[in-house]
Amino acid sequence: MCGIEDSVPDNYYCAVRKDLIDLVPPGFKSVLEIGCGDGNNADYLREKGAIYIAGIELSSKHGKAAKNKMDDVFIGSVEGELPGWLLNTKFDLLICGDVIEHLNNPWKTLIALRNLMSPSGYLLASIPNVRHYSVIKDLVFKGKFHYVSSGLLDRTHLRFFTKSEIVELFENSGYRTVSWSHSEMPKRDSLISRMSFGLLDGFLVYQYYVLAQKRQSR
Template identity: 75%
Template sequence: MCGIDDSLPDNYYCAVRKDLIDLVPPGFRSVLEIGCGEGNNAAYLREKGATYIAGIELSCRHGEIAATRMDEIFIGSVEEDLPNWLLNREFDLVICGDVIEHLIDPWRTLERLRNVIPSSGYLVASIPNIRHYSVVKELVLRGRFQYVSSGLLDRTHLRFFTKREIIELLDNSQYKIINWSHSPISRRDSLISRITFGRFDGFLTYQYYVLAQKK
């Protein structure tokens, strides 16, 4: 499995997700980031108080870079058998930034991750919204559902979610949702949201951010 994603654009691996991390209450010390890319979140996580940061990354090339920035790295899939050093720890925070939609069985994976999260710990995730108007427009008006190299219809996405499906995914995996947020919307879309009293926000939201704890 190592290196299977090395053909993907480099922007898959380089983002710093302050927008997602800022959803988490302060106080976390140990962090596990699924799909950590090149480990560029590590510096910001340490600024926020993290003292131990581990990562799981599918790409060998980018995972080796992450190993220079994080405390420990497992290069492979989170859906594989994980090493004992990871399974025998607890993490105050588990990050799944743009990961869940790539998994074969996200339900089972989230259930397994519960074992490394203490009752006071958090799971934070960003998940694309397939209900976004750009997808609906192409599907309804043009009959197109065309995969592309990145974005909502990324060719490597195996699962698709709306807000309702995200709620069901977490509930069925025995998590309780603590907080919601979403990616920034344009000034035009913000105006539409205000005019329509939020009734069409499900079509305007590109990506949801969700903070959860174990039930």
């Protein structure tokens, strides 16, 4: 997770994202996780067949922890100057779990990440949905857009996206979307989604999951 280390709860860096990784077709061998936190996805990635796992982590504390679990870790910003070993490697899978919203220029970064992908590689991302009803409710009825330590209005978020903005982000950065998914809804929201035939999903989805590949030039 790329964020400001002293302004987020420590468990921010510890999640194992099976919900994301399970969306990727089998066969990937090399993985780069941007915002790898403590490196806790490494074991599950190896279970799925990964042989080489590298990470990028902004937090020095958590990046050092990740070095005990991953093959290579660069401690620094994905938006900064990357080391040669990283630039010279092609990855079958790039993971951006809750990262893109923390970037100063996600468009430029996604374009740069294309150069790190193998020809048939995937980029997997999870991105919060600012159109979620909890944000709209407070904004419209209470006049509040209140930042918190984690969640949709995490105070370290620099960019905010709805589904249409995510589509535009990936299209303008040279990707084609392979599949869409989203975080699991609470039972009440899932019922509303079914009753509305998905028409209200834009207000019910908390976080979108995107699996994409490089768009090939014609």
